[in-house]
Amino acid sequence: MEAVKKAKATKRTPPARWMVRYYDPSGRxxxxxxxxxxxxxxxxxTEIENSLxxxxxxxxxxxxxxxAEMAEK
Numbered sequence: 072m073e074a075v076k077k078a079k080a081t082k083r084t085p086p087a088r089w090m091v092r093y094y095d096p097s098g099r100x101x102x103x104x105x106x107x108x109x110x111x112x113x114x115x116x117t118e119i120e121n122s123l124x125x126x127x128x129x130x131x132x133x134x135x136x137x138x139a140e141m142a143e144k
Contacts, residue, residue, distance in 0.1 A: 088105075088106070088107060088108075088109075089105065089106045089107070089108070089109050089111070089112035090103075090105045090106075090112070091103030091104055091105075091106070091112050091116050091119065093116070093119050093120070093123070095123075095128070096123070096128060103115050103116065103119050
């Protein structure tokens with residue numbers, strides 16, 4: 072509670088309270104984001120788990136490809 076008061080006093084965004092973390096298929100730990108509300112974090116966790124189990128998981132960092140890189144391929 073003190074961190075929220077301090078953040079508001081300095082006109083910053085209060086810290087999020089729920090963090091989603093998971094292991095990708097290669098075994099590396101990844102962050103799914105931080106959320107203010109537990110239901111939002113649980114929803115994101117469920118989405119990630121479903122994509123991992125279905126085999127439709129895609130690494131978000133691998134999606135950051137430039138147009139030049141795609142043109143070469």
